[in-house]
Amino acid sequence: MASEQWQSQEIQHSPTRPFLLLHRLPGFNLSFLPLLQTRYTVLDPLADPPEPLFTAHSKSARVMICLGPTPVTSEDLDKYPAVECIVGSSAGVNHFDLAACRRRGIRVTNAGDTFSDDAADYAVGLMIDVLRRFSSADWFIRSGDWPVKKEYPLGCKVSGKRVGILGLGSIGLRVAKRLEAFGCIIAYNSRKMKPNVQYHYHKNVQDLAANSDILILCCALTNETYHVVNKDVMTALGKDGIIVNVGRGALIDEKELVQFLVQGEIGGAGLDVFENEPNVPGELFALDNVVLSPHRAVVTLESFTRLQELLLGNLEAFYSNKPLQAQIKFE
Amino acid sequence: MASEQWQSQEIQHSPTRPFLLLHRLPGFNLSFLPLLQTRYTVLDPLADPPEPLFTAHSKSARVMICLGPTPVTSEDLDKYPAVECIVGSSAGVNHFDLAACRRRGIRVTNAGDTFSDDAADYAVGLMIDVLRRFSSADWFIRSGDWPVKKEYPLGCKVSGKRVGILGLGSIGLRVAKRLEAFGCIIAYNSRKMKPNVQYHYHKNVQDLAANSDILILCCALTNETYHVVNKDVMTALGKDGIIVNVGRGALIDEKELVQFLVQGEIGGAGLDVFENEPNVPGELFALDNVVLSPHRAVVTLESFTRLQELLLGNLEAFYSNKPLQAQIKFE
The missing domain is CATH 3.40.50.720 (NAD(P)-binding Rossmann-like Domain)
Structure with a gap:
């Protein structure tokens, strides 16, 4: 123009x-x-x-x-x-x-x-960061720990993981496409089953979580999706499960999430959004299995x-x- | 067994x-x-x-x-x-x-x-981390800066970037496959042009750097590849260029790399390996466009x-x- x-x-x-x-x-x-x-x-x-x-x-x-x-x-x-x-x-x-x-x-x-490509890139990046422990590794080196402690804990494999995508819209589809190239197995939940999509559809978010290693939230925040990731969903995801949120903070019951993380009831989280931005629950600052980001997925x-x-x-x-x-x- | x-x-x-x-x-x-x-x-x-x-x-x-x-x-x-x-x-x-x-x-x-999948996953993760500024974003939040400073600087887009891969072996090919799904444009350098590979081949590393936004090092360290990323290659990569190294530290002339980063002559780096591990040049600790990792790509x-x-x-x-x-x- x-x-x-x-x-x-x-x-x-x-x-x-x-x-x-x-x-x-x-x-x-x-x-x-x-x-x-x-x-x-x-x-x-x-x-x-x-x-x-x-x-x-x-x-x-x-x-x-x-x-x-x-x-x-x-x-x-x-x-x-x-x-x-x-x-x-x-x-x-x-x-x-x-x-x-x-x-x-x-x-x-x-x-x-x-912003769909940006948000999808970011979701994949957060997932790798949490699984392979990038942010805490960077801090391990900058704090001078490497020569002293020698060994940094091993991370978890990305390739081959079962990824559940919540919201298979323009962002979710791009996340799926990227993670397929990592050999990940994709499933999803959305309001309706998508035509012409070969990924496994779970009508119920709890079922999706129970069958996923990683849950990636890419859906819009609506009355229906408010606190869609609740206690039951996190319990279904389990102790090794990881949550990545590039949607909106209130998709997750944040108080419950903090409890699950602090008590080791889920494996980790990569969070770009929070319920009460720019305030992030202080309990998360002490955790090295959490990657925190100031709402920057979409720009x-x-x-x-x-x-x-x-x-x-x-x-x-x-x-x-x-x-x-x-x-x-x-x- | x-x-x-x-x-x-x-x-x-x-x-x-x-x-x-x-x-x-x-x-x-x-x-x-x-x-x-x-x-x-x-x-x-x-x-x-x-x-x-x-x-x-x-x-x-x-x-x-x-x-x-x-x-x-x-x-x-x-x-x-x-x-x-x-x-x-x-x-x-x-x-x-x-x-x-x-x-x-x-x-x-x-x-x-x-370890090929692990190393490829890691290389892609480091690239996203540097471009989208994850590690420093995490620190921005943990240090309590978000409510005070409000705005965290924007990162750079991952999708569509021109990625030059040095060493298109079992790791490099997996990096290429993953980044194709991000819409990146792949080119490579290796000792010989690979048959049955559609990516653009550059016989010369400097040419590859001149035509890439990101240079990813996945090759073995040999007499031929020692300090293959030297002053000329970094100059060709340019002020916005980013280097990701999941190969060996001595693939890069580390002293030159530190100078280029400190003086802003290249855009950033994601480094899993160093010339004198576990010692990392202290000048890098002050830079927020660098992601440091303690040789963990391959496990x-x-x-x-x-x-x-x-x-x-x-x-x-x-x-x-x-x-x-x-x-x-x-x-």
Whole structure:
């Protein structure tokens, strides 16, 4: 997309820059804000100093750009009655009140599969890291222990492991494809059995866990998947079982997970997401069979550039009545 | 292999337990020594207290079991003139004076492909760890930085990267297979172009580096590959390039590597092996684009069991005149 072309198009439709609501949690900043401001009058309720005409202008804004996991509630939509389209930057959709959007006829987009490769790469990396004990090995060397203690404990084999994938969507399928090349045996659980997929389907998460060495969570957080990994699932996974989570923290009952890890009732965990980010349960800091990561599965420098293109493209598409990319289908 | 069966066979051939030389560096211990001692009279020059008849008995030992990277020199072989077979436990062979073995008609075995999957899994894991910054992310959380600093720096994408593999043997081929599933583009260098391999071949290591984002070292250490990754190769790899080494430390000119990393002349490294193990250059401890690992690519709990079977099987094969497994072909 050449920006000159876009600008000339826009000027034909509107002599002034259209309003664009920026919806964000404190601390979430838009790196390409200056570029957006050349095309839109960006309205930011968190602007400091406050924008003088924010309340008046925000009532006529037709598009909202929503950063990361910033919640969009029915009350938010009451405040912005002209919004017809929400352009989201996140892979998840659990922060949107989708029922409210549907009622109001608001179209919603997300990051689509922009981050799917990244998240799948990360899940596989976390699995290898936990099994082969990379993070604690790195610390073993940096703390000067190698010449003193000589032997670092052996890790576990990756190849050939039975991997259960929870959520065989665009991320889960990519995880499966990668791990097949390691000779892993793939099974999965999702709401429905997928057509044209040869992996073994378990209707029940507990059955999947009982038949897996590693459980990888790649599903969306919804009312149905909240705490889907509970005490029973962890018991089924067993003492040598490992959990990798690149979905959302609340897919796991985190208090139970901490207990299972501390008491050695599961074998380890690779966690990119937590229930109360950025707070991570302190009990985990002492464990060397746990790899902790600050919610970074779904972003790389490269995919961030792709996301920017997607967001700008959807704003352009909205104003030129073209189809939106990565539009959420309401159920 | 049922041990009862083996013992009854052995007893038919020899009324006493045959001598078995244990050749090892201090600190290298054989976990299944008690099992070996039920079948052999194990002669250990490092035994404490020393074995009274070691010198006399060792002159008639026909088999040597060599642990890990313990060097076997021509002088060692002078001391043990009856040795006909060396059963090695390592994947590498650079610690054997193979020319001396050939002259004396000594057959040599190694670990074969016992560890190939493990090493390939590890190489891929190290690559993801460096690109996506796992080890330093784990430390970011454990040190309590997440709630304070909020944002952890973005990593680089794994999928689609150009990966140059140095040594397309049993490990290198497995690395290639795994990374193809990540959508990486594979090229390689080895002594000769491999038949039936579709990856692009570079006759020259510097050319391979110039055309790769990541260079993965999986080759054996020989006179030809000593310091094969030198200043010119690292310059060709460039500022964003990453080196992963699961081969041997001396494949890289380590002093140069440290300089390139410290000065930001290459992008990062994942290192399982070093020139002077267990000593790791202290300059690397301060770098967060480096992942350090204590020579653990080629062993897991599972492969250790497989290795034990291979070693016992080769000892049995030698004494029953059956073919050896994983026998080294002299060139």
